[in-house]
Amino acid sequence: MAAARVRCHSNAPFTRLPQSGHRNSPTLPISPNRVDFAALKSPRKFLLSIGDGSSCTRRVSGSCLKSTVRAVLDEKKTDAIRETEVEEKRFTCVMKFGGSSVASAERMKEVAELILTFPEESPVIVLSAMGKTTNNLLLAGEKAVSCGVSNASEIEELSIIKELHLRTVKELQIDPSVFLSFLEELEQLLKGIAMMKELTLRTRDYLVSFGECLSTRIFAAYLNKIGVKARQYDAFEIGFITTDDFTNGDILEATYPAVAKRLYDDWVDDPAVPIVTGFLGKGWKTGAVTTLGRGGSDLTATTIGKALGLQEIQVWKDVDGVLTCDPTIYKRATPVPFLTFDEAAELAYFGAQVLHPQSMRPAREGGIPVRVKNSYNPKAPGTIITKTRDMTKTVLTSIVLKRNVTMLDIASTRMLGQVGFLAKVFSIFEDLEISVDVVATSEVSLSLTLDPSKLWSRELIQQELDHVVEELEKIAVVNLSKGRAIISLIGNVQHSSLILERAFHVLWTKGINVQMISQGASKVNISLIVNDDEAEGCVEALHKSFFESGDLSELLIQPRFGNGSPVSALQVEN
Ligand SMILES: Nc1ncnc2c1ncn2[C@@H]1O[C@H](COP(=O)(O)OP(=O)(O)O)[C@@H](O)[C@H]1O
Ligand SMILES: N[C@@H](CC(=O)OP(=O)(O)O)C(=O)O
Numbered sequence: 001m002a003a004a005r006v007r008c009h010s011n012a013p014f015t016r017l018p019q020s021g022h023r024n025s026p027t028l029p030i031s032p033n034r035v036d037f038a039a040l041k042s043p044r045k046f047l048l049s050i051g052d053g054s055s056c057t058r059r060v061s062g063s064c065l066k067s068t069v070r071a072v073l074d075e076k077k078t079d080a081i082r083e084t085e086v087e088e089k090r091f092t093c094v095m096k097f098g099g100s101s102v103a104s105a106e107r108m109k110e111v112a113e114l115i116l117t118f119p120e121e122s123p124v125i126v127l128s129a130m131g132k133t134t135n136n137l138l139l140a141g142e143k144a145v146s147c148g149v150s151n152a153s154e155i156e157e158l159s160i161i162k163e164l165h166l167r168t169v170k171e172l173q174i175d176p177s178v179f180l181s182f183l184e185e186l187e188q189l190l191k192g193i194a195m196m197k198e199l200t201l202r203t204r205d206y207l208v209s210f211g212e213c214l215s216t217r218i219f220a221a222y223l224n225k226i227g228v229k230a231r232q233y234d235a236f237e238i239g240f241i242t243t244d245d246f247t248n249g250d251i252l253e254a255t256y257p258a259v260a261k262r263l264y265d266d267w268v269d270d271p272a273v274p275i276v277t278g279f280l281g282k283g284w285k286t287g288a289v290t291t292l293g294r295g296g297s298d299l300t301a302t303t304i305g306k307a308l309g310l311q312e313i314q315v316w317k318d319v320d321g322v323l324t325c326d327p328t329i330y331k332r333a334t335p336v337p338f339l340t341f342d343e344a345a346e347l348a349y350f351g352a353q354v355l356h357p358q359s360m361r362p363a364r365e366g367g368i369p370v371r372v373k374n375s376y377n378p379k380a381p382g383t384i385i386t387k388t389r390d391m392t393k394t395v396l397t398s399i400v401l402k403r404n405v406t407m408l409d410i411a412s413t414r415m416l417g418q419v420g421f422l423a424k425v426f427s428i429f430e431d432l433e434i435s436v437d438v439v440a441t442s443e444v445s446l447s448l449t450l451d452p453s454k455l456w457s458r459e460l461i462q463q464e465l466d467h468v469v470e471e472l473e474k475i476a477v478v479n480l481s482k483g484r485a486i487i488s489l490i491g492n493v494q495h496s497s498l499i500l501e502r503a504f505h506v507l508w509t510k511g512i513n514v515q516m517i518s519q520g521a522s523k524v525n526i527s528l529i530v531n532d533d534e535a536e537g538c539v540e541a542l543h544k545s546f547f548e549s550g551d552l553s554e555l556l557i558q559p560r561f562g563n564g565s566p567v568s569a570l571q572v573e574n
Pocket of ligand 2: 097098099100128129134135211278279293294295296297298
């Protein structure tokens with residue numbers, strides 16, 4: 001028998017088609033009898049090149065390799081065979097692109113180019129819906145409830161969605177047929193909502209899923225068109241299993257092995273860049289489409305990162321990383337180069353829209369760094385989020401604002417020493433499934449804020465609040481104040497005295513009364529409650545003082561009191 005040759009081979013999907021799937025790398029003469037079959041892992045794929053120039057690809061496990069090579073030799077009646085191992089190139093990273101990154105055909109082209117600038121990477125791509133599509137779908141659904149079946153086709157937001165996607169498909173010059181059927185289905189769904197005159201949370205999730213289902217199909221078709229082999233996936237079809245909490249599904253553990261198996265098996269079978277819908281899952285009991293909460297594509301990306309044990313998770317946004325505050329509140333916000341998972345989670349939970357509140361969990365569990373980058377400005381270094389970082393010189397990292405918060409002051413009707421008072425109060429919140437954000441307690445009274453995102457619609461807010469107060473008044477005197485805001489100071493709480501000293505000086509200078517203060521157990525967050533209408537001014541003043549008036553870390557080695565007291569040196573710009 002003639003010698004077979006093993007050729008080292010890289011099958012990176014970034015190599016543009018029409019490459020036949022392999023490069024002409026040097027060949028090593030080797031007899032099939034001398035292949036170390038035991039060392040081969042199952043299943044692998046080999047390209048068998050026959051001496052006459054033809055070739056065939058077979059997926060074989062290590063143990064079948066020998067017989068497959070022999071069978072090919074017999075079949076082809078040739079003794080000149082070269083066996084090329086298709087190298088198992090593992091996925092290296094996940095890249096998530098948010099709605100603003102894929103808002104138009106132009107943006108999709110730029111994202112494709114951006115992906116191609118990393119030829120050394122084998123990424124899994126996660127996409128959100130295009131631009132404002134999710135909001136438009138929700139608005140369309142709400143209008144459908146009351147517009148009547150005959151008017152459902154005329155809903156303005158439906159026209160906006162159709163127009164955007166059809167224009168994008170046209171500009172990218174891809175076949176529109178598959179998208180047309182999706183848009184028709186969407187119209188049918190809106191008619192169904194109009195007929196039923198109701199939009200349940202389950203239907204709402206199904207409705208918004210059209211956004212990600214469309215964007216990923218369009219982008220995958222475009223990549224294939226430009227010669228980058230890509231495969232579209234609906235997350236709810238590949239193992240993203242969630243609780244059945246529609247609009248706010250929680251990823252279940254079974255997701256990780258299922259997603260890893262599906263993506264990896266397909267890759268081994270036929271390598272192609274996976275393009276996965278962000279934000280979506282499948283309820284484990286109902287089997288219906290669920291969503292992971294607004295901004296949930298970040299969580300899709302970190303879940304895939306953990307499932308595949310990737311080297312890095314990248315989330316591409318429209319800002320130069322996580323910034324010192326929301327740039328829409330104060331435009332002189334600057335990027336924060338390093339964050340810990342704890343800081344990022346706290347920042348997200350307390351309202352920084354830049355990251356989904358739950359998204360850090362899989363990354364932290366998998367110990368996978370998360371990089372936040374700007375798709376409009378890829379050269380900017382962005383923010384890298386890791387388990388630990390050098391905090392010795394860190395005082396404050398970022399200032400976060402959460403608006404529209406309701407505050408409750410609850411004082412026990414009994415005087416001192418009432419055992420179990422706090423437990424009773426919290427059991428009421430548990431029974432009513434209302435989430436509490438910030439708490440400050442004493443033995444017989446407490447103040448707390450309620451998470452506004454848990455109170456879905458206007459009508460429900462009032463009903464739920466009335467119910468809470470009614471229940472609490474059985475054991476306490478309750479004072480409810482609406483229109484509050486939480487300002488969270490994310491940083492190194494080891495230096496809490498310095499942070500508080502400075503923050504209170506700033507707020508005192510502005511004549512602001514802080515209504516409640518709480519230092520989180522996470523050791524990275526101090527929260528202050530102020531009136532909503534004063535909050536933006538507070539963030540701006542705090543930002544100027546903490547980030548624009550010299551290096552705060554220098555104060556860490558100065559004497560705290562006497563002539564050198566940092567307070568005496570503070571300046572607040574108004
Ligand atoms: N601390 C912060 N740093 C950066 N961006 C922030 C911050 N707080 C709020 N944002 C807002 O988050 C937006 C980016 O998040 P998002 O819109 O969810 O991105 P995408 O849709 O691209 O995933 C920014 O445009 C910015 O307005
Ligand atoms: N499209 C969904 C999910 C998402 O993550 O979007 P984005 O990445 O644009 O925040 C939303 O608007 O909530």
